[in-house]
Amino acid sequence: MPKHLFAIFGNPVSHSKSPLMHNFAFKGLGIDGCYTRYLLEDGEKLKEKFFALGLKGINITVPHKEHAYRACDELDPFAQKVGAVNTIVEKNGKLYGYNTDAPGFLRAISEFRGVKNVLFLGAGGTAQSTSMILREAGYDVTILNRSAGRLVRFQEKGFETYTFENFQPQKFDLVINMTSAGLKDDALPCPGEILDTVIPSAKACIDVIYGKETPFLKVAKAYGKPTKDGADMLLYQGVIAFEYFTDHAYGFEKILPHMQKAFLL
Numbered sequence: 001m002p003k004h005l006f007a008i009f010g011n012p013v014s015h016s017k018s019p020l021m022h023n024f025a026f027k028g029l030g031i032d033g034c035y036t037r038y039l040l041e042d043g044e045k046l047k048e049k050f051f052a053l054g055l056k057g058i059n060i061t062v063p064h065k066e067h068a069y070r071a072c073d074e075l076d077p078f079a080q081k082v083g084a085v086n087t088i089v090e091k092n093g094k095l096y097g098y099n100t101d102a103p104g105f106l107r108a109i110s111e112f113r114g115v116k117n118v119l120f121l122g123a124g125g126t127a128q129s130t131s132m133i134l135r136e137a138g139y140d141v142t143i144l145n146r147s148a149g150r151l152v153r154f155q156e157k158g159f160e161t162y163t164f165e166n167f168q169p170q171k172f173d174l175v176i177n178m179t180s181a182g183l184k185d186d187a188l189p190c191p192g193e194i195l196d197t198v199i200p201s202a203k204a205c206i207d208v209i210y211g212k213e214t215p216f217l218k219v220a221k222a223y224g225k226p227t228k229d230g231a232d233m234l235l236y237q238g239v240i241a242f243e244y245f246t247d248h249a250y251g252f253e254k255i256l257p258h259m260q261k262a263f264l265l
């Protein structure tokens with residue numbers, strides 16, 4: 001494979017682990033590739049910048065996943081369905097778009113066995129793509145969000161949805177924080193009283209935030225529940241993106257141990 005340049009586009013982007021993950025994989029697999037980061041301020045310029053920088057592929061993070069979706073010439077059917085692209089590969093001058101966040105998340109939660117009913121706290125972009133893939137994989141997903149506005153698109157797709165005010169406590173196997181509550185503050189994703197009704201009967205609790213123990217995970221641990229943060233989701237979306245970057249020359253299990261090194265530093 002000739003030398004190819006890859007990048008992550010986002011704003012902010014300085015905190016991203018993706019360059020480390022992908023460069024470990026290039027090095028470990030003996031591929032002459034290089035992955036960098038690019039602060040993209042104007043999402044409308046994504047395509048122009050992609051070609052100006054001479055890139056072969058990119059990952060896209062907040063807040064440009066919808067811009068990335070619109071910039072592609074060809075979309076993978078799942079990316080098309082969810083309206084968000086986090087991986088783009090250039091082939092013969094055309095941009096091909098994929099969503100690897102959702103399959104990465106599905107893989108990350110599949111270690112929990114015997115799970116059917118899942119409660120999502122949050123209704124943002126991540127909840128949108130992951131709810132679709134979970135439903136396709138046979139899970140029942142219920143969405144609970146702080147405000148009603150973002151619930152409309154879930155209702156249109158037939159999901160059961162609640163706000164804090166009209167929530168009906170039920171038994172859920174997994175409770176998942178899909179909000180940014182706890183990322184830069186000490187907020188819980190929903191009132192503590194709601195957590196006290198759903199966590200005790202859950203098999204496990206998951207947070208998509210990584211790199212810290214959020215207030216949500218602290219409550220789950222206080223109830224003695226198994227927990228998991230968002231690190232595996234991040235790792236697995238990266239491995240799946242790398243499969244696309246290298247045109248599936250390497251399988252998931254071959255790439256994984258190299259990328260894992262980024263989390264040992």
Ligand code: NDP
Pocket residue numbers: 062101121122123124125126127145146147148150178179180181182183187188189190208209210230231233234235237
């Ligand atoms: P969005 O901005 O699209 O959505 C944010 C959601 O969080 C909304 O539902 C919003 O509710 C809710 N929310 C925000 N603050 C609070 C609060 N204080 N209390 C209750 N609800 C709150 O975000 P994304 O979907 O893009 O990202 C969500 C999280 O997922 C982020 O923390 C992000 O870091 C993480 N993530 C992790 C990944 C990984 O690989 N591990 C990959 C992608 C994302 P409302 O509608 O009421 O505003």
